Amino acid sequence: MFFAPEKDEHVKAFMMQTLMNDCLLQERDIRTLVITKDGFNKPANLFSPEDIRHLRKKYKIKGNDHTTILIGKDGLEKHRWGETTNWIFITELIDKMPLRKVEMTSRPSRCSA
Incomplete structure (x- = not known):
């Protein structure tokens, strides 16, 4: 979830x-x-103003x-950061999580490096 004050250059970059x-x-x-x-x-209309x-x-x-905020499949907050996302760090962080390790052994990556 990316929270921002307005749709600015950081939102557009994200x-x-x-x-x-x-x-x-x-x-x-x-x-x-x-x-x-x-x-x-x-996505639009996913949450009501009250939900937000x-x-x-x-x-x-x-x-x-x-x-x-990165939320895990267990619903808990896993990591929090600011306006700039380090995608390599985030994917490596996720790949260290137990559930992801299981997924990686059963399915090879289909994404090119």
């Missing part, structure tokens, strides 16, 4: 990078969400901060 890393994200079953304080959400308030409160998102 969305572009998710497209560029689509194979790696799909292979790891990663879903990306963008939620901005000014009302832009991607709840998420901002639950994850302690400050109004004008750019905060990205």
